[in-house]
Amino acid sequence: MSRSRRWCDTRDRAILPSPPAEKAEGRFAALRLDPRGRVLAAVAFSVVVAVANGFATLAAALVLTILAVLSCGWPVAVVLRRLAPLNSLLLALVAILPWTVAGDPLWQAGPLTYSSEGLRLAARIALKGNAIVLSLLLLLGSLDGITLGRALAQLRLPDKLIHLLLFTIRYLEVLGREYGRLRVAMRTRGFRARFNRHTWRSYGHLIGMLLVRSLDRAERIGAAMKCRGFRGRFYLGERLVFSQHDAWFAVAATAVLLGLVFVEWFVWSR
Amino acid sequence: MEPLIQFNEVGFAYDPQRPVLADCDFQLQAGQRVGLIGANGSGKTTLLALTVGLLKPTAGRIKAFGRVRSCEADFHEVRCRAGLLFQDTDDQLFCPTVAEDVAFGPLNLGLARREVERIVSRTLDSLGLAGYESRVTYRLSGGEKRLVALATLLAMNPDVLLLDEPATGLDEQATERVLETLERLPQAMLIVSHDRAFLRRLAHSALRLNRGRLEPGEGQL
Numbered sequence: 001m002s003r004s005r006r007w008c009d010t011r012d013r014a015i016l017p018s019p020p021a022e023k024a025e026g027r028f029a030a031l032r033l034d035p036r037g038r039v040l041a042a043v044a045f046s047v048v049v050a051v052a053n054g055f056a057t058l059a060a061a062l063v064l065t066i067l068a069v070l071s072c073g074w075p076v077a078v079v080l081r082r083l084a085p086l087n088s089l090l091l092a093l094v095a096i097l098p099w100t101v102a103g104d105p106l107w108q109a110g111p112l113t114y115s116s117e118g119l120r121l122a123a124r125i126a127l128k129g130n131a132i133v134l135s136l137l138l139l140l141g142s143l144d145g146i147t148l149g150r151a152l153a154q155l156r157l158p159d160k161l162i163h164l165l166l167f168t169i170r171y172l173e174v175l176g177r178e179y180g181r182l183r184v185a186m187r188t189r190g191f192r193a194r195f196n197r198h199t200w201r202s203y204g205h206l207i208g209m210l211l212v213r214s215l216d217r218a219e220r221i222g223a224a225m226k227c228r229g230f231r232g233r234f235y236l237g238e239r240l241v242f243s244q245h246d247a248w249f250a251v252a253a254t255a256v257l258l259g260l261v262f263v264e265w266f267v268w269s270r
Numbered sequence: 271m272e273p274l275i276q277f278n279e280v281g282f283a284y285d286p287q288r289p290v291l292a293d294c295d296f297q298l299q300a301g302q303r304v305g306l307i308g309a310n311g312s313g314k315t316t317l318l319a320l321t322v323g324l325l326k327p328t329a330g331r332i333k334a335f336g337r338v339r340s341c342e343a344d345f346h347e348v349r350c351r352a353g354l355l356f357q358d359t360d361d362q363l364f365c366p367t368v369a370e371d372v373a374f375g376p377l378n379l380g381l382a383r384r385e386v387e388r389i390v391s392r393t394l395d396s397l398g399l400a401g402y403e404s405r406v407t408y409r410l411s412g413g414e415k416r417l418v419a420l421a422t423l424l425a426m427n428p429d430v431l432l433l434d435e436p437a438t439g440l441d442e443q444a445t446e447r448v449l450e451t452l453e454r455l456p457q458a459m460l461i462v463s464h465d466r467a468f469l470r471r472l473a474h475s476a477l478r479l480n481r482g483r484l485e486p487g488e489g490q491l
Contacts, residue, residue: 170364171364228375228378229378229379
């Protein structure tokens with residue numbers, strides 16, 4: 001990555017999001033947790049938060065994740081930037097959803113009512129969304145794709161899915177470079193995107209060419225694998241180890257989850 | 271001694287009207303290094319693909335390691351004993367890290383993981399790539415990629431190396447490093463290249479593909 005970049009560089013297009021800098025993770029990285037534990041914790045947390053309905057539970061989950069993310073040293077600006085796309089979507093939801101849910105009217109505009117039930121539903125979704133995204137950022141945001149792939153493989157996810165993930169990681173950049181070269185080739189002959197037939201047709205050619213080249217490449221990669229004796233079985237790297245840190249992490253994660261479940265059942269339902 | 275690879279009147283065509291190869295005869299002996307030259311599109315890569323059974327000849331017979339090879343199962347054994355270096359290393363290196371890529375072949379041979387680890391570090395050492403184990407393959411330089419690709423082949427301990435443009439796209443220094451590495455290897459080689467100086471140093475003899483036919487190419491080097 002650090003080598004000098006050519007003029008047909010595609011980095012500025014961020015096709016492959018660069019892994020977040022290690023420093024962003026700070027104290028959490030220092031624990032060197034087993035990625036499997038992190039994946040499981042993220043899934044469990046997401047499920048609990050997605051199923052929960054109580055405002056107390058959801059607020060607690062959100063506050064916890066915010067505190068965790070900040071105390072691990074993620075810069076606030078980075079966190080906000082990661083949350084921005086989700087929240088712009090949620091804003092639209094808050095604007096639209098209450099009009100479509102029946103309930104006590106807050107406002108009335110002709111036959112349409114902006115219901116408080118709808119607003120509460122939208123708020124719940126917003127809390128859930130932010131808490132889940134923050135937890136994923138905390139637990140998985142700093143794993144590189146390769147480690148994530150290995151962790152998933154050892155959690156016994158289907159081989160085909162793992163292969164898809166790993167091949168995607170491996171070849172995204174190659175395809176991105178190919179796309180960049182084709183774009184440069186177009187630009188050097190004076191192409192500029194406009195709103196006309198020529199532009200659409202050219203983009204069609206570009207995407208078509210990219211597909212054809214990818215297929216060709218896939219065939220060559222398949223051939224290269226066969227040349228090295230591949231017969232359908234894939235061997236991934238060494239096994240991950242579960243350390244004492246991981247045990248503590250598992251205990252802490254379980255405690256947090258049980259706490260949330262407790263709030264949901266005993267505090268909220270009363 | 272019986273040749274490692276032997277083509278008998280081999281022909282190949284995608285379209286019968288326009289054969290790519292016709293009546294190709296050649297032999298590769300143990301330890302022999304043969305250069306293969308010819309214009310673009312003259313069928314050099316096709317010839318390599320035929321050797322390891324990625325393509326099947328439409329005429330003639332291919333003998334490898336003492337047996338006539340025709341079906342996929344025959345060629346599986348050939349591929350484990352003849353390493354093909356691809357023109358584009360991005361096609362060849364598909365594992366996330368160097369160590370995993372080098373280990374891929376030996377693991378396919380059914381070797382134990384510990385043994386494979388030994389092979390990986392020994393192979394990388396022998397190519398001056400010690401310490402590259404956990405490097406990410408797509409972030410290597412062109413020269414490093416070529417050497418790692420070579421390491422992935424050598425890890426399978428092949429008898430024959432089929433090299434498709436091993437020096438293309440490399441700068442002088444990287445070319446020199448690849449060349450020196452190849453000169454030290456005992457394997458028989460079939461080397462496709464446009465670089466005459468490269469072939470003059472490496473190859474013992476040369477063949478030229480001209481209009482789909484093989485002819486002696488010594489004078490061309």
